[in-house]
Amino acid sequence: MYSDKVRELVADLPNRGRLDDATASYRAENPVCGDVTELQLKVDSGRVEDCRFLALGCPAAVASAAALTELVRGKTVARCRQLSVDGLLDYLGGLPAHKRHGAELAVEVLRQALASCE
Amino acid sequence: MKVYLDNNATTPVDPAVLEAMMPFLQDDFGNASSVHSVGQRARAAVETAREEVAALIGAEPRDIVFTCGGTEADNAAVAGVARALKERGRHIITTRIEHHAVLRTCEALEQEGFDVTYLGVDESGAISLEELESSVREDTILASIMYANNETGVLQPLRAAAEQLKARGVLLHSDAVQAVGKIPVDVDDLGVDLVSTAAHKLHGPKGVGALFLRSGTPWSPFLLGGGHERNRRGGTENVPGIVGFGKACQIAGRKLAFMDSDIRALRDRLETGLLERVPRTVLNGSRGNRLPHVCNISFCGLQGESLLVSMDFQGISVSTGAACASGSVSPSHVLVAMGLPEERVQGAIRFSLGRFTRAEEIAYTLRVVPDIAAQMSEAAGVREPDVQ
Numbered sequence: 001m002y003s004d005k006v007r008e009l010v011a012d013l014p015n016r017g018r019l020d021d022a023t024a025s026y027r028a029e030n031p032v033c034g035d036v037t038e039l040q041l042k043v044d045s046g047r048v049e050d051c052r053f054l055a056l057g058c059p060a061a062v063a064s065a066a067a068l069t070e071l072v073r074g075k076t077v078a079r080c081r082q083l084s085v086d087g088l089l090d091y092l093g094g095l096p097a098h099k100r101h102g103a104e105l106a107v108e109v110l111r112q113a114l115a116s117c118e
Numbered sequence: 119m120k121v122y123l124d125n126n127a128t129t130p131v132d133p134a135v136l137e138a139m140m141p142f143l144q145d146d147f148g149n150a151s152s153v154h155s156v157g158q159r160a161r162a163a164v165e166t167a168r169e170e171v172a173a174l175i176g177a178e179p180r181d182i183v184f185t186c187g188g189t190e191a192d193n194a195a196v197a198g199v200a201r202a203l204k205e206r207g208r209h210i211i212t213t214r215i216e217h218h219a220v221l222r223t224c225e226a227l228e229q230e231g232f233d234v235t236y237l238g239v240d241e242s243g244a245i246s247l248e249e250l251e252s253s254v255r256e257d258t259i260l261a262s263i264m265y266a267n268n269e270t271g272v273l274q275p276l277r278a279a280a281e282q283l284k285a286r287g288v289l290l291h292s293d294a295v296q297a298v299g300k301i302p303v304d305v306d307d308l309g310v311d312l313v314s315t316a317a318h319k320l321h322g323p324k325g326v327g328a329l330f331l332r333s334g335t336p337w338s339p340f341l342l343g344g345g346h347e348r349n350r351r352g353g354t355e356n357v358p359g360i361v362g363f364g365k366a367c368q369i370a371g372r373k374l375a376f377m378d379s380d381i382r383a384l385r386d387r388l389e390t391g392l393l394e395r396v397p398r399t400v401l402n403g404s405r406g407n408r409l410p411h412v413c414n415i416s417f418c419g420l421q422g423e424s425l426l427v428s429m430d431f432q433g434i435s436v437s438t439g440a441a442c443a444s445g446s447v448s449p450s451h452v453l454v455a456m457g458l459p460e461e462r463v464q465g466a467i468r469f470s471l472g473r474f475t476r477a478e479e480i481a482y483t484l485r486v487v488p489d490i491a492a493q494m495s496e497a498a499g500v501r502e503p504d505v506q
Binding site for chain 2: 002006007008010011013016017018034038053054055056057058059062066
């Protein structure tokens with residue numbers, strides 16, 4: 001049902017927790033299933049220096065949030081803005097069709113968090 | 119380490135069961151309805167198995183009808199009585215916590231014009247005998263009340279329910295799929311008219327079960343075909359499966375005391391350890407009135423499916439509820455019926471031990487799960503140590 005990458009991310013939960021010196025953050029909830037994802041970024045000179053997540057939800061939501069932190073860390077804000085749901089799904093090795101909303105929520109949270117980073 | 123704690127979903131086949139089955143997949147492959155000696159060897163094996171299944175539940179062998187599993191037995195019991203007695207009445211009583219094999223059958227019967235009352239349960243997971251009594255009507259023909267719940271292991275007051283229903287002329291079916299082979303089940307002592315069982319829940323093979331159908335019970339056959347099972351279930355008997363079921367019942371009967379002592383002790387060790395070591399955990403359902411091998415624990419503030427995936431990654435197999443529902447996003451209808459707050463429903467994990475569960479597996483689980491819960495709490499931002 002879940003790819004090895006998703007299982008690994010849910011088990012390891014890389015970059016979990018709060019970022020004390022975050023410069024940008026965003027939190028959103030899926031009103032249908034109740035999944036909650038929060039992303040905290042430390043952006044310096046147009047580059048994401050550090051990134052952490054908080055997530056409460058199904059494996060798709062948790063893995064998507066954790067994957068995002070791996071994908072954006074060290075990248076420029078401009079590059080991060082190009083990240084798509086399909087790009088995240090590729091990184092995750094796919095999600096079951098009825099769990100795709102986990103990736104959609106994570107990418108939306110990233111976009112909103114980056115909105116304040118000019 | 120691999121730790122299988124999902125024995126309410128299914129159990130590994132006992133090696134002795136497999137050994138008993140093998141000849142009937144090879145040399146003794148006969149059709150039990152055939153007159154020749156190959157067929158008659160199969161017939162003899164089926165009848166021996168019938169005696170073994172009957173013995174485990176205190177039934178007469180002639181009252182055992184082999185089915186393809188628990189779902190068919192539930193379907194056949196409820197629909198079979200309903201159709202046989204539809205001229206007498208069209209009201210059925212069941213509970214909100216039944217397996218979907220019963221609930222879906224009741225819903226289908228509602229489409230056919232039957233009226234169904236769904237009894238609620240309290241927070242302990244038990245029905246109210248007062249509500250049962252007040253639900254019986256002049257046109258009530260059947261009640262279907264499970265013996266042990268698949269998600270919580272909580273036992274229903276079946277004997278008392280049977281007494282009430284018998285006094286009102288209402289038949290009682292019980293889905294005892296989870297109870298048979300785990301605790302003593304005696305159909306006469308309980309006073310039930312129909313009982314569903316399944317082989318794969320007690321270390322037998324999948325694809326075979328049985329319906330106990332007390333002699334004289336009004337009932338219409340569910341599967342029509344040849345005159346198999348004394349005209350009660352059409353279809354060539356699954357001889358290897360039935361033989362395996364019989365052997366599994368024979369062994370389970372000998373192991374009931376072991377389940378009540380050793381497996382109960384392991385379950386209690388697991389349960390106590392988790393409740394002590396993991397903050398914001400709470401047991402769901404009655405502590406005392408339940409099967410000896412099951413505990414359903416809520417990890418409040420966390421999400422059950424994510425916990426399941428993380429435990430699976432560490433080699434521990436558990437369930438977030440009924441295995442049949444694991445592919446859907448619906449919350450457990452059992453825990454919802456018990457009135458538990460959403461946080462407890464979302465964070466519920468079912469641990470179900472089996473006859474082959476070992477102490478070192480419980481020790482490993484107690485080492486690993488608290489760390490998983492701590493990491494997931496950190497990721498979820500859970501801070502407050504309060505439990506509803």
